[in-house]
Amino acid sequence: MPCFDRLAERLLRAGIAPRHVRRYTRELNDHFDDLVREEITGGASRALAETRALSRLGSEDTLAAAMLERPELRSFMARFPWAVFGVGPIALLVLSFVGGLYLEFWLVNHSGWLFRGLLGMAPGPVAARLATRIYTVYNTLIVYGGPLLFAWLFTWMGTRQRMPQAWIITGVALVCVMGGFQNLVFYDTGCIGCGHLNLTSGLLPPFPNLSEGIARATANLAIVGGVWWLAARRKMASPIALHTART
Amino acid sequence: MANPSFMNGVPELLILRTLAANEMYGYELVQAIGVRTNHAIKLGEGVVYPALHALESGGMLKSRRKLVNGRTRVYYAVTRKGEKHLAGLVQHWQHITDAIGLAIGGTAHAML
Numbered sequence: 001m002p003c004f005d006r007l008a009e010r011l012l013r014a015g016i017a018p019r020h021v022r023r024y025t026r027e028l029n030d031h032f033d034d035l036v037r038e039e040i041t042g043g044a045s046r047a048l049a050e051t052r053a054l055s056r057l058g059s060e061d062t063l064a065a066a067m068l069e070r071p072e073l074r075s076f077m078a079r080f081p082w083a084v085f086g087v088g089p090i091a092l093l094v095l096s097f098v099g100g101l102y103l104e105f106w107l108v109n110h111s112g113w114l115f116r117g118l119l120g121m122a123p124g125p126v127a128a129r130l131a132t133r134i135y136t137v138y139n140t141l142i143v144y145g146g147p148l149l150f151a152w153l154f155t156w157m158g159t160r161q162r163m164p165q166a167w168i169i170t171g172v173a174l175v176c177v178m179g180g181f182q183n184l185v186f187y188d189t190g191c192i193g194c195g196h197l198n199l200t201s202g203l204l205p206p207f208p209n210l211s212e213g214i215a216r217a218t219a220n221l222a223i224v225g226g227v228w229w230l231a232a233r234r235k236m237a238s239p240i241a242l243h244t245a246r247t
Numbered sequence: 248m249a250n251p252s253f254m255n256g257v258p259e260l261l262i263l264r265t266l267a268a269n270e271m272y273g274y275e276l277v278q279a280i281g282v283r284t285n286h287a288i289k290l291g292e293g294v295v296y297p298a299l300h301a302l303e304s305g306g307m308l309k310s311r312r313k314l315v316n317g318r319t320r321v322y323y324a325v326t327r328k329g330e331k332h333l334a335g336l337v338q339h340w341q342h343i344t345d346a347i348g349l350a351i352g353g354t355a356h357a358m359l
Contacts, residue, residue, distance in 0.1 A: 020300050023296075023300070023321065024296050024297070024300070027273050027296050027321060028293050028296065030272075030273070030274070030318065030320065031273050031274050031277075031292060031293065031296075034274040035274070035292070056291070056292050057291060057292050057293040058291025058292065058293040058294055059291070062291045062293070062294060063291065063293045063294065066291070066293070066294035066296075066297040066298075067296075067297040067300075069297075070297050070298075070300070070301045072301055072304045072305065073297065073300055073301060073304065
């Protein structure tokens with residue numbers, strides 16, 4: 001069975017979309033199996049059948065060139081890295097906060113109906129306190145979890161496409177820093193369907209909670225950097241461990 | 248035949264023409280093209296896949312996974328857009344081969 005890992009790596013680094021690379025190598029493997037079977041049926045030995053099958057399939061250079069001469073198979077990320085890692089983090093943060101805000105508006109406006117229907121709770125101070133807690137958890141997830149989730153998303157997407165690290169770091173840094181300055185808070189006013197929902201950005205005048213934003217941005221960068229460092233260390237340690245096991 | 252400039256557009260034409268009859272997976276398609284062209288056109292068999300992917304990206308082919316003998320195969324079939332594109336390609340190649348036929352036969356007024 002041939003290994004097309006090197007071909008896959010070459011295509012990914014050249015910007016071919018991962019889905020095309022994955023399918024291409026799977027199809028080549030299947031095609032190789034069919035060719036071997038055909039050669040064996042024709043009377044060739046297994047070794048000869050495999051050699052002939054590889055030759056019929058084409059050399060690695062031929063297979064790579066056939067894919068690389070088709071620009072339509074390149075991923076959007078490879079063609080427009082500035083859009084994905086430059087504009088993407090900003091757009092994603094704005095969309096997530098605006099989307100989160102609208103969803104919360106809807107939840108606040110329908111909280112009476114939701115609490116009665118889902119929890120069987122009548123409107124009152126107890127239900128209002130519970131609603132405030134739920135909104136606070138929701139806001140905390142968006143404000144603190146969102147940037148970290150997006151940082152992971154950009155890292156995963158960039159690594160999958162074998163993008164240059166400079167692009168991945170740009171996207172992750174943008175999402176960590178900008179995400180640190182946004183805030184979404186719900187203030188309880190003591191009744192169901194009421195309350196203040198506050199969306200602020202420390203990056204816009206009058207720059208509210210600037211020091212908190214700096215601290216959160218630093219924390220985001222530290223968390224992501226730490227995870228990155230640990231992952232890189234683990235990756236570097238793997239071949240050494242294998243080598244040690246063999247010797 | 249292996250002259251790259253003359254091969255431009257040929258894989259697409261052969262793929263679309265062969266798949267126009269019925270859906271096939273890669274290996275099956277390469278065998279069918281071989282039979283259809285009397286093995287006159289030699290290609291690395293693996294290079295058919297980038298052409299298939301590109302035609303699918305352009306909406307000329309559609310693919311679906313099918314389990315055959317315990318293995319998942321990607322079957323390709325021509326779409327309506329692909330049929331129209333094939334008709335154009337056939338007309339274009341017919342025009343070229345007619346012109347070359349005239350040139351080889353020594354007859355003048357070849358319209359290219």
